[in-house]
Amino acid sequence: MNELKTINKDKLHQLFDKLIADGNDVIAPKRKSEKVFFGKIISSSDICYDYIQTAFSAKSSVFPKCEELFSYEKNDNEIKHLDPVFSDKTTIVFGSRPCDSASFDYLKVFFLKENPDFHFAKRYDSTLLISMTCNKSDEHCFCTSVGISPSDTKGSDVSLTDLENGEFLAEIISDKGKKFVADYSSFFENKGDISQKSNKNAKVDIKFDLDKLKTKIKGSFDWDTWDKQSLACLGCGACAFACPTCTCFDIQDEASPKSGSRIRIWDTCALSLFTLHASGHNPRENQAGRWRNRVLHKFEYTDTKFDMVSCVGCGRCIKTCPASMNIINQVISIMEA
Amino acid sequence: MDNIAKNINQLIADGSVDIFIGYVKGNDNRAKAAFFNISDKVDNAIFDASCTQNLAVYLHKHEIKSFAKIGIFANYSTLRAIIQLANENQIKAEKYIIQTMNKDSQIITFANLTEVESYVQANRPAPAAAMIQKLDSLSKMDRDERWEFWSKELASCIKCYACRSACPMCYCSQCTTDCNQPQWIGVPAHGQGNFEWHIMRAMHLAGRCVACGECQRVCPMEIPLGLLNARLNIDIATNFGETAGMTLGADYALSSYKVDDKEHFIR
Ligand code: SF4
Ligand code: SF4
Numbered sequence A: 001m002n003e004l005k006t007i008n009k010d011k012l013h014q015l016f017d018k019l020i021a022d023g024n025d026v027i028a029p030k031r032k033s034e035k036v037f038f039g040k041i042i043s044s045s046d047i048c049y050d051y052i053q054t055a056f057s058a059k060s061s062v063f064p065k066c067e068e069l070f071s072y073e074k075n076d077n078e079i080k081h082l083d084p085v086f087s088d089k090t091t092i093v094f095g096s097r098p099c100d101s102a103s104f105d106y107l108k109v110f111f112l113k114e115n116p117d118f119h120f121a122k123r124y125d126s127t128l129l130i131s132m133t134c135n136k137s138d139e140h141c142f143c144t145s146v147g148i149s150p151s152d153t154k155g156s157d158v159s160l161t162d163l164e165n166g167e168f169l170a171e172i173i174s175d176k177g178k179k180f181v182a183d184y185s186s187f188f189e190n191k192g193d194i195s196q197k198s199n200k201n202a203k204v205d206i207k208f209d210l211d212k213l214k215t216k217i218k219g220s221f222d223w224d225t226w227d228k229q230s231l232a233c234l235g236c237g238a239c240a241f242a243c244p245t246c247t248c249f250d251i252q253d254e255a256s257p258k259s260g261s262r263i264r265i266w267d268t269c270a271l272s273l274f275t276l277h278a279s280g281h282n283p284r285e286n287q288a289g290r291w292r293n294r295v296l297h298k299f300e301y302t303d304t305k306f307d308m309v310s311c312v313g314c315g316r317c318i319k320t321c322p323a324s325m326n327i328i329n330q331v332i333s334i335m336e337a
Numbered sequence B: 001m002d003n004i005a006k007n008i009n010q011l012i013a014d015g016s017v018d019i020f021i022g023y024v025k026g027n028d029n030r031a032k033a034a035f036f037n038i039s040d041k042v043d044n045a046i047f048d049a050s051c052t053q054n055l056a057v058y059l060h061k062h063e064i065k066s067f068a069k070i071g072i073f074a075n076y077s078t079l080r081a082i083i084q085l086a087n088e089n090q091i092k093a094e095k096y097i098i099q100t101m102n103k104d105s106q107i108i109t110f111a112n113l114t115e116v117e118s119y120v121q122a123n124r125p126a127p128a129a130a131m132i133q134k135l136d137s138l139s140k141m142d143r144d145e146r147w148e149f150w151s152k153e154l155a156s157c158i159k160c161y162a163c164r165s166a167c168p169m170c171y172c173s174q175c176t177t178d179c180n181q182p183q184w185i186g187v188p189a190h191g192q193g194n195f196e197w198h199i200m201r202a203m204h205l206a207g208r209c210v211a212c213g214e215c216q217r218v219c220p221m222e223i224p225l226g227l228l229n230a231r232l233n234i235d236i237a238t239n240f241g242e243t244a245g246m247t248l249g250a251d252y253a254l255s256s257y258k259v260d261d262k263e264h265f266i267r
């Protein structure tokens, strides 16, 4: 059983304002115009609570769209190598949904398991995830089909549930979370009733049987469903960049004669350039192959490699796609084939 | 929608088309491009206010190009893009059966591009008031304020290239931004890289943009890209008297010149 506490909204906001005043970064849902995005807040009043899900995942807090890996300066014959400077403060990510928080478990495996990634590790270690369970869902949510649920606490440090009476139930999950709550114990109250949680949390229907899919998808590489389903796909990066578990990156050098830096940026298999060889040959020559790669990567390749299906069922790729592509329809067409 | 389905079925049955591009219901309240006779059921065909995507973008996708006879159920912007693509020698009219639905819900089959031209000229919608208002407020800003506005907006660009992918006029087999020898445009989605990318794209579409608004609609970061193109469209129309996708056979402003041009450098 996780340790339980409660915190009311005013206290929660006071806590965020204190964290900000102490120099920490607080990343929380903020409205832009129609959509709600994670962004750095300067006051607790910036937080938007009216969202089923943010348009983009919280992965940018540990894997930014663009980050300097190192830089150098050259003076006469001396070359100075400079590592990026990381703040010693904590980055608090507030309001990630269970699917998003679960994605951090995958990100950890991807970036830290075989060749630990220095930059990711630095950011991950200083990040605290205060997630929020889901009281609402929409037709594109399919967390329950991939082993996650609207009440899940996987990947979170502290998991809040909105009791819709001005109070949040707080489940303290990780050691990081325990330390945090102990440090700020005056903001929390020592009570809480876990049975209140399930009354509030959304119910999400299971859309497909994951075990069956895992078996079936293994032989699907040559099926024409990929060609048929992908004709509308425009080959952009919107789905992958919105996806909490798409981790592909490109490395770019930006240099002048006196100085330069090496930068890591998001990249994606949906773009034709991703597999283009210097010779001009492209082994993944059409969009069907690129679309297939992204879907197989989620449901087959990471399952084989890390024993983890890497789609967390957030439905963001569906909501973000300019061409109305739909990963659930693709999965169902594989199940039915 | 029965008459749309009947019409598509007819064209498929009599062998007039190998593939018919139209719309079906997509995610949320959006329509999705459909590829009848290949991947979608004709019975699901729709044509209504949700059908905003510019389908001309698929005409230069090589999976589609490989079909000999292509039918397309075009909304207004798609028709304009077709004219502009023909002007830029990107499509051969003989390959296509182009249809639309007019305000009285009648299906129109265009006999040739000249008929498409007359249709787009006769049915041109008034520019959106909100867009005009926003453009006005931008022109009233001084340079620093405008710089501030665009710095803030473009900072959030993630370089997903959805704007380019959805644009019917971005058909280059190698986009300038993907060129790395030489590297014209900074690849990372940082301040400078984003500015370079958007200035480049806006310039490439000046006088070619058919004002479908797709780039802005698809931008996952809600960047008001349409403002850039709308501004340039107005400038091109004012200075060169041209509007993309309205006149068949028109040259486009930035790729043609007149020997009696008032600017000396051109001679
Ligand atoms: S599925 Fe959609 S978002 Fe993803 S590459 Fe294709 S068009 Fe872009
Ligand atoms: S593949 Fe789509 S649904 Fe799955 S985690 Fe990524 S964005 Fe979410």
Ligand code: SF4
Residues within 6 Å of the ligand: B156, B157, B158, B159, B160, B161, B162, B163, B164, B215, B218, B219, B220, B221, B222, B223, B225
């Ligand atoms: S669609 Fe938006 S975020 Fe993507 S590259 Fe274009 S402007 Fe940038």
Ligand code: SF4
Residues within 6 Å of the ligand: B164, B169, B170, B171, B172, B174, B175, B176, B177, B200, B201, B204, B205
């Ligand atoms: S931005 Fe320019 S180079 Fe790139 S695809 Fe569009 S028109 Fe071509």
